[in-house]
Amino acid sequence: MLLGLTLGLFSLTSMADEGNGPTASVEFIDNDGEVVGEGTIKQGPVGVLINFSIDGLDEGWKAIHIHSVGTCEDHDEGFHASGGHLNPDDSAHGFLNPDGPDAGDLPNFYVHSDGSAQVEMFNERASLDGSIGGNMLGEEGTALVIHENPDDHMSQPIGGAGDRVACGVVQAD
Template sequence: MHISGQLVISTLMAGMLAATGTAIADDHGDTASASFISTDGSEVGEATIREGNAGIVVDLEIQGLEPGWKAIHIHGNGTCSDNNSGFKASGGHLNPDDRKHGLLNDDGPDAGDFANFHVNSDGTAKVQLLNERASLEGNTGAKILNDHGAALVIHENPDDHKAQPIGGAGARVACGVIQKS
């Protein structure tokens, strides 16, 4: 394919991605936030969650983590109180439809799955994540602000998006309880 054909395809794909992002990010006014702590209890970042008309948008800013690719998931219990034992109290993924874990799984993904993100060599990351299977108040998808609450949990490794139950993502290294703003 010649250069102009590649440019047209790239332009079309960028337009489709922008249109999808706009549809998801169309602000419905509902927002939430999460303050992340590490296993030693230190603050390591913030997330802002916005309700869109087709899911949620998470704006994530992290510092103080080991560099490399990381998995992040929505977990089904709104607690991060057990940081010294690895945030196990946050439970498993938000998954009211009992789907299999993984964006590449034929029987998935569950409502807590996100794409991986990268932590830079200085321990920081700034990323925007989209999830069309979850919502803050239940407008579409799995409801985050329910009786159990929910938490965003960052794992030490990337998610392979297939292996059960967490895609080989490893230990939980940071956690933030999602609270309505």
């Protein structure tokens, strides 16, 4: 004898809310202008959570920073149009620098031998609305810029990280 069962379905929408802060997106291109990754930026109560995936860079440790101009248009000329680091209070560069870090400083990440990386970072010196530290969506915007080498978190101005190999403009959602 079989018993019929009725399953009640209900949603847990209140558990699925991902916070109330502003969010932004980024699409990375390389020096050829080819898309090599994408990411999201979510503002929390004390900073921004940066999440991105990369596919198509050389293996190894890479520096990534928040640069102070929201453009990646000069990809074939090394992404210099993205300026220096986001740094509204004129701090020195580097997590290990006694006069640092600047608002655009971020940890290094590792690109696997297949060219991919999946990364999450948190920055307590930046925001998407100017309420905390440097404003990633201010007048000039910002870009996330990946360098060919890791950051030594000490040397000026960019920790010896070398050429700029990928760039993504931070765009409000």
